[in-house]
Amino acid sequence: MIDRESLKSIKPLYAAYLIYKYLVFQFKLAVEGISDWKDRQSPSHIAVPPAKLRYRVHGDLDKQSFLRIGTNLAQNIRDLCASVGRDIYSFECVLDFGCGSGRVIRNFQDAPASCQLYGTDIDAELVSWCDKNLPAFRFSLNGYQPPLPFEDNTFDLIYAISVFTHLDEQFQHSWLRELQRIARPGALLILTANGENCISMLPSSYHGQIRKDGFMFIIGATGKLKLDKLPDFYQTAYHTKEYIYRTWSAYFDVVGYVERGINNHQDAILLRKS
Numbered sequence: 245m246i247d248r249e250s251l252k253s254i255k256p257l258y259a260a261y262l263i264y265k266y267l268v269f270q271f272k273l274a275v276e277g278i279s280d281w282k283d284r285q286s287p288s289h290i291a292v293p294p295a296k297l298r299y300r301v302h303g304d305l306d307k308q309s310f311l312r313i314g315t316n317l318a319q320n321i322r323d324l325c326a327s328v329g330r331d332i333y334s335f336e337c338v339l340d341f342g343c344g345s346g347r348v349i350r351n352f353q354d355a356p357a358s359c360q361l362y363g364t365d366i367d368a369e370l371v372s373w374c375d376k377n378l379p380a381f382r383f384s385l386n387g388y389q390p391p392l393p394f395e396d397n398t399f400d401l402i403y404a405i406s407v408f409t410h411l412d413e414q415f416q417h418s419w420l421r422e423l424q425r426i427a428r429p430g431a432l433l434i435l436t437a438n439g440e441n442c443i444s445m446l447p448s449s450y451h452g453q454i455r456k457d458g459f460m461f462i463i464g465a466t467g468k469l470k471l472d473k474l475p476d477f478y479q480t481a482y483h484t485k486e487y488i489y490r491t492w493s494a495y496f497d498v499v500g501y502v503e504r505g506i507n508n509h510q511d512a513i514l515l516r517k518s
Contacts, residue, residue: 262469269471276305283307291377293345297370300472301344310347313507318351320506321403324434324514327500333359335401335432339394340364341423342407343383346374353380362399364392367474388475389415390422398426403434405506410478412461420495427517433496437483439511441504446482458487488513 276295283289290311292298298310325332332338333355340349343363352361363383365371374383384393402423408416423433443454454460459482466476488511489498496515505512 262465265465266469266471272305273299276307280307293370293373293377296473297345297373300367300370300474301347303472314347315351316507317348317405320512321348321405321434324500324502324505324512325401325432327502328432328514330432332401335359337399337428338362338401339399339403339426341392341402341404342366343370343374345370346378346381348403348405349374349381350378353378355380362394388477390418390425392422392426394426396425397428400428400431401433402427402431405436406510408435408483409438409481409510410474411481412477412479413459415477416481420492424495424517427496429517431517432499433515433517435492435513435515436506436510437488437513438481439483439485439503441509441511443482443484454482454484458484458490483511485511 273295280292280294283292292307292310295305295307298307299305302310302313304310322332325335332352336359338352338359338361340361340363343349343365344367346363349361349363355361361381363371363374363378363381364386365374365383366386366388368385371383371385374381386392404423408419411419427433443451446454450460450462461479461481463479465471470476472478485501485503488501492498492513492515496517498513499516500512500514502512502514504510
């Protein structure tokens, strides 16, 4: 059986494969949209983003898995804070960088007034949905490049789940510098990477290059055939642990590295601003 990476080398077949995926996705999206409409008629309806917005941040149309994994991710954040002796609500100013449609932040609606939570994202449609449906938090739209709409030294906790897993090295350095700017001295940051667990799922032909460089950026579908409708620069990045310690330490102290610490899939990196 031919795998997807081999298929890429046969351009007409790969194009046909992407078109087929696109058409199947549109059908599934329509079916899920009908299901969403029916759910909204129920008096017990819970505000959940529409299917296309769920897919954009979740990679799946299913509503229940969107909610379940969001709950898991929020618990991961709580556990990672606890690993350095902090409760998430002991922080005064928390930022969900790349908040998407609120999959994670919605689980912190019981935060006390002493803990203010903010979300920011590049996607206006996602931010608009959050603004209308998650009033406990403050949301803002940010550009593809810095700066963020925050003053220097604003946040004492910043988390970003599955953001640096989609950016090339130039974007990563830009955003690491920007997070360094808006983090308070002593602030904790929790970022994620596609580490060894994710690398092991790639074709073996990639492994040598990743081991050599410590980083690999793989480009998949672009343009109209990109199902998530995120910008073309938003693809898939892989990091080795050694690369993280070597490169990200230029911006922050690396105080912890938890393999598969996010949803038992991505690696969690704990950083502190000196």
